[in-house]
Amino acid sequence: MRPKNLEKEEAIRTIALQIIAEEGLENLSMQKLAKAANISPRTIYIKYENKEDLLIKLFVDEVLGAYEKAILEKFDPDMDFAEGVKRLWTNAFRYFKNNRHAFALMQYGKSSPLLHKAYQERDIKEGDYFAPIHRFLERNAKAGVIKKLPQEAYRAILFSPAFDLINEYFEFQDRPKQVITDKVFSDCCEAVIKGLLK
Amino acid sequence: MRPKNLEKEEAIRTIALQIIAEEGLENLSMQKLAKAANISPRTIYIKYENKEDLLIKLFVDEVLGAYEKAILEKFDPDMDFAEGVKRLWTNAFRYFKNNRHAFALMQYGKSSPLLHKAYQERDIKEGDYFAPIHRFLERNAKAGVIKKLPQEAYRAILFSPAFDLINEYFEFQDRPKQVITDKVFSDCCEAVIKGLLK
DNA sequence: TTCATAAGTAAACAAACATTTACTTACTTT
DNA sequence: AAAGTAAGTAAATGTTTGTTTACTTATGAA
Incomplete structure (x- = not known):
């Protein structure tokens, strides 16, 4: 064969x-x-079975899977809170800087119903990539290091600003110069950390 | 006629x-x-001239325009920082709760190149709806109330978590009950505010 | 009341769409 | 070396796409 x-x-x-x-x-x-x-x-x-199958596999394997693997690199749920968050942010920034096209499809994950559904189902079925981060936050919340909030709220506060900054990072085509530098990115990360601390 | x-x-x-x-x-x-x-x-x-024209007008007038008008309601650039941010968050939450379909197209503004381009061009041309918020942040930064960051960074930290929470708010179809309550939303808002304070 | 005119319709257009049919190619197994 | 088989191709399938043509309708101005 x-x-x-x-x-x-x-x-x-x-x-x-x-x-x-x-x-x-x-x-x-x-x-x-x-x-x-x-x-x-x-x-x-x-x-691929058909177009839907291609899109879902592209999104889940090539984009979500690779991203999740990348952000957990050298991350440990037992890390200090600030250190852990900085590691996640740095990993995400580095990964998308090197995978601009993946970032574009990632953005569709929140808008396209097809991909959005795939995203949710994966989260439930796949044992949840978020698990180590979940444990990390749970531990810090129990230890009284950070405010107690639902997981969904942690996700919103901790990660959506990073995505928005990466989006801005890619936008410097029509601008005189790059606004989202490593310095700005890490300043934002510290602000987000500070907001969650008790 | x-x-x-x-x-x-x-x-x-x-x-x-x-x-x-x-x-x-x-x-x-x-x-x-x-x-x-x-x-x-x-x-x-x-x-409408054609499909593109329809989509852009739908996005710019019906969604962006209405949203921008809604979040600036009872907002004043001279407000106290925490009070101002809370007003903006409350306005956004209320508007999208009542306009779920507008929120869906809003999400495409970050993914679809066509809409993304329309978004950027509007920002430049249209005198910038963000102007009052820009002044608000500028004033608080100069007064030493909040950290000094580029406007793009303020936007990311201040608004993207709200969008993410609203997205989660609409997701409670497959969940036993609503996670993103008014309480959670306002707790998150306070965390975001605290993060930016000096 | 008539008339000019733009709003509106039903049906059609070619082009592009996702997918399949009928066939050829290249590699593994024997 | 031959045969079997799935990978791969070119071309075509019927359907749906965005848009237009040819026609009818409703309304304000005369």
């Missing part, structure tokens, strides 16, 4: 992300993707 | 927002919209 060409599978994923980042999810078509990847449309259907 | 039927124009906008919220921007078609609004496809083209 002829083996699958893994390069082609990777090309599909890479170029799909590129089209989504540059033209938007609503402008990705199977034929455009096939042409850009220099393959036949049929080849996509060997690797 | 026969006058435009404003009810039809409103139906187009309302139902377009509804489809986007329920099925996603990528599943909104002109014919689906026309059928749902009980009009001919041609009628949409009397009121």
Whole structure:
């Protein structure tokens, strides 16, 4: 039996992300993707059931999975609170700086119902990537280091500003110069930390 | 001359927002919209140049414009810092609670390149709705009440958590009960305020 | 009351869409 | 070396897309 060409599978994923980042999810078509990847449309259907399947796998494996792995690098639930949060922020910033196209699809996770649903279902099923962070926050809350809030609230306060800053970081095309420097990013991180401390 | 039927124009906008919220921007078609609004496809083209024009006007006028007006209600740049931020948060929460479909399109403003571009251009051209908030922050920074950060950083820290919480607020379909109560929302607001104070 | 005119409609347009059919190619196993 | 098989292709499928054409309707001005 002829083996699958893994390069082609990777090309599909890479170029799909590129089209989504540059033209938007609503402008990705199977034929455009096939042409850009220099393959036949049929080849996509060997690797993915249909368009929905491709998008969900792209989002869950290539974007969410890689991101979650990246932000937990060198992170330990037993870290000091400020240190732990700084590590998560640094990891996220570094990862997306190097994966701009992944960031674009990530943003669709909050808007597109299809991806949003996949995001929620993954969180429930997959044992929750958030678990180490959950433990980290729980421990610090119990120890009286930080305010007691629902997990959803911690997530909103701790991570959404980082995403917004990364979004701004990518926006410096039309600006005279980069506003979101490492310094600004870490200043913001400290402000967020301070806000949660008791 | 026969006058435009404003009810039809409103139906187009309302139902377009509804489809986007329920099925996603990528599943909104002109014919689906026309059928749902009980009009001919041609009628949409009397009121809007094309699909892009419709989407941008929907986003800018119906969503961004209404939101900006709503959050500045009873806000004054000379307010005390904590009081001002609380007012902005309360206004945003109230507005989106009452306009769930607008919130859905708002979320696409960060992902869809078309809307994202419209968002940026509006900010530059339109005299900037953010101006009163800009002055508010500038004054408090100069007075030494809060840390000095770029405007983009203030935006990220101050507003993105509110959006995330509102998003969570709408998610309680599959949950036993509402997690994001008024209490949690205002606790988060206070944490964000504390983080920025010097 | 008539008439000019833009609003509105139903039906159609080519182009683009997701997906499939019929076929060829390349590699593993025997 | 031959055969079996899944990977891969080119071209076509029927459907849906955004938009337009040709026509009808309703209304304010004369």
